[in-house]
Amino acid sequence: EPEVTQTPSHQVTQMGQEVILRCVPISNHLYFYWYRQILGQKVEFLVSFYNNEISEKSEIFDDQFSVERPDGSNFTLKIRSTKLEDSAMYFCASSDSGWTSGELFFGEGSRLTVL
Amino acid sequence: AQRVTQPEKLLSVFKGAPVELKCNYSYSGSPELFWYVQYSRQRLQLLLRHISRESIKGFTADLNKGETSFHLKKPFAQEEDSAMYYCAPFNSGGGADGLTFGKGTHLIIQP
Numbered sequence: 732e733p734e735v736t737q738t739p740s741h742q743v744t745q746m747g748q749e750v751i752l753r754c755v756p757i758s759n760h761l762y763f764y765w766y767r768q769i770l771g772q773k774v775e776f777l778v779s780f781y782n783n784e785i786s787e788k789s790e791i792f793d794d795q796f797s798v799e800r801p802d803g804s805n806f807t808l809k810i811r812s813t814k815l816e817d818s819a820m821y822f823c824a825s826s827d828s829g830w831t832s833g834e835l836f837f838g839e840g841s842r843l844t845v846l
Numbered sequence: 847a848q849r850v851t852q853p854e855k856l857l858s859v860f861k862g863a864p865v866e867l868k869c870n871y872s873y874s875g876s877p878e879l880f881w882y883v884q885y886s887r888q889r890l891q892l893l894l895r896h897i898s899r900e901s902i903k904g905f906t907a908d909l910n911k912g913e914t915s916f917h918l919k920k921p922f923a924q925e926e927d928s929a930m931y932y933c934a935p936f937n938s939g940g941g942a943d944g945l946t947f948g949k950g951t952h953l954i955i956q957p
Contacts, residue, residue: 773950774950776945834892834895
């Protein structure tokens with residue numbers, strides 16, 4: 732069964748460093764998402780991506796964040812200059828029909844620890 | 847402000863007992879509602895959606911627009927139901943909310 736895969740599973744970085752989290756969505760999906768979950772808090776929407784551009788983004792997704800689909804398979808989240816409060820689990824998700832179906836397929840997450 | 851509330855952070859019941867995981871929402875318009883589940887060491891996955899009115903793994907959820915609730919129920923809990931459950935309203939009107947999640951309820955089924 733096809734799955735969304737994410738790398739790395741865990742990354743530790745120093746404050747101020749750039750981080751790139753990678754995701755390989757399910758191959759025939761067209762909609763891609765990033766969510767994050769700070770420890771003990773709820774899963775928060777960051778950004779959605781469709782047709783090679785951002786379709787929606789939340790207030791959390793400020794200028795420090797960017798997403799890219801550099802080739803036909805990868806979908807990346809870049810944090811330009813990490814802050815302590817960026818420490819969280821980051822989930823990538825994809826779907827074949829966008830928001831309306833509500834069914835997002837999630838990766839296992841990348842845990843980011845900023846020291 | 848649009849909001850979803852899952853009042854119970856932790857719910858512990860015995861195997862065979864009924865389960866009800868509460869979810870209340872405060873959304874403009876008519877949101878669609880979903881329940882997602884995350885079993886231990888597994889990824890977040892869709893459990894059920896209100897629009898399909900289905901029963902998955904014995905769970906059902908009825909949308910009550912008057913009470914703005916979408917509680918998840920199962921008449922007889924099983925040990926394998928232990929997991930994190932997230933209520934997720936979707937604002938079909940679009941906007942930055944998209945598919946949002948409640949804080950989740952950790953369900954523990956005791957043998």
